[in-house]
Amino acid sequence: MADRLTLYYTSDTHGYIYPTDFISPGTLAQGLLRMPFVHDGNTLIIDGGDTLQGSPLTYYCRALGKPMPCADVMNDLKYDYVTLGNHDFNYGYGTLKDYLLRSNAKCLCANVRDSAGALPILPYALHTLENGLRVGLIGVVTHWINRWEKAENLGSVAVSDTMEAARGAVNALRGKADVMIGIYHGGFERDLETGRLLSDTDENIGWRLCEELPFDILLTGHQHIPVANKVIHGTHVAQTPGNAKAYVRLTIDGKGAISSRLCEPDAPPVVKPWEQTLYDDLNQWLDTPIGRLSGPLRPEPKLDMALHGSKIADFINRVQLDASGAQVSCAALSNDVAGFREQVTVRDVVSSYPFANTLVVLRVTGKVLKAALEQCATYFKVAADGSLAIGDFFLRPKEAHYNYDFFCGISYAFDLRNPAGKRVTKLEYQNEPVSPGDSFSLVMNNYRATGSGGFDCYLPCPREKEIQTEVSELILNYLSSHKLVQIMDERSYTVVLPDGSRM
Secondary structure (H helix, E strand, C coil), rough: CCCCCCEEECCCCCCCCCCCCCCCCCCCCCCCHHHCCCCCCCEEEECCCCCCCCCHHHHHHHHCCCCCHHHHHHHHHCCCHHHHHHCHHCCCCHCCCCHHHHHHCECCCCCCCCCCCCCCCCCCEECCCCCCCCEEEEEECCCCCCCHHHHHHHEEEEECCCCHHHHHHHHHHHCCCCCEEEEECCCEEEEECCCCCCCCCCCCCHHHHHHHHHCCCEEEECCCCEEEEEEEEEEEEECCCCCCCCCEEECCCCCCCEEEEECCCCCCCCCCCCHHHHHHHHHHHCCCCEEEEEECCCCCCCCHHHHHHHHHHHHHHHHHHHHCCCCCECCCCCCCCCCCCCEEEEHHCCCCCCCCCCEEEEEEEEHHHHHHHHHHHHCCEECCCEEEEECCHHHHCCCCCCCCEEHHHHHCEEEEECCCCCEEEEEECCCCCCCCCCCEEEEEHHHHCCCCCHHHHCCCEEEEECCCHHHHHHHHHHHHHHHCCCCCCCEEEEEECCCEEEE
């Protein structure tokens, strides 16, 4: 008996259309150009958002004013429906509008409204397959966009509560669809195996959507967690890893049984002449020398960097202090950081700092600084035998090593013999102890300035300055303006281990 529905799903592709991560040599099982989708009247091809930002390609197109190629590639693959991700707003209203107008797929996002009426966004759709199966589709995105995104990038767009918008769309389709599918750019707030609550915020509400709404299928994203063939409260759920490293193939058979699996994109890439030209131009630009360091900056294992310090983070902090004039700086590293060679190219910079972040200078007190450091100290998990691991908050429900900050301009110490919340045993500025009422200018990226990552202590702090140039561009400018950047050991903190030894 033939399947009643075949569905292909991608999410969080972040502009990775080519079979490369722009770092490793050779052709990888990655990228939209390797997706082996076969389209017919009983097939749907869907994307869950975060398409327009996050790769060297999207940075290049943004920097040189070129149109994003994502819509054209997705048109060739015959995508039927897409929703929006939080990062799709990072490059502003104009970039988003161009993408949606170039796309042949229908954009479904029930909690996104454009008061200007220029963005072709629908809350839901009812799609009837050739075999007569009526499929209701509803798109929603995490409303934490309102917390993260700059107002000028949203333009005339308003983002409403995710759950309420999803509930309204479900009610509109109730009784009209044989199968109800949610396309949610958000993830899960609970452990998928145990149901244990992992986050008490509403950034991710995938579990709650399954619990409260009658979705047969919920296609999720945002967290980059590989999930397939899982059922929560009767809803079949799936999610892909990021950067087009996998896709979901889901079927509903003739008896109505739903099954799904994660697949590597392994089709031979068929590259059109314009795609090859873009690829060649991009790589030529990425290999442009931009500056020199006195030595290479290489990443180390994440726990080692948190314990011993990171010269990569030190360098980013130096750039942030130079650009802002602040007294103190904090910087995080991405989950996957390439590092810098001695002869730095553009590739090194955009591969090591892929975020579309700008800078914010906050006026903070010594009390706030200590609270932020205590949050960072929760990165270290101490086992009963005294061994160290990475704290669950930074691993579940998704890896979030970028929520550990390295500070420059202060000296401090963590004592891991103490419980979380009481680990900061030293905090000094210019060799003097910092008192709770002392005042400092602290520069950080705009994501951290929203309090995200467990740093709610920053929310009441006044903003002194905003630097709208992206950090990656600030790094490029810093390198190009210095003939040689001396790399020094600028580590400003120590960690006391459970056995009393110091790192």
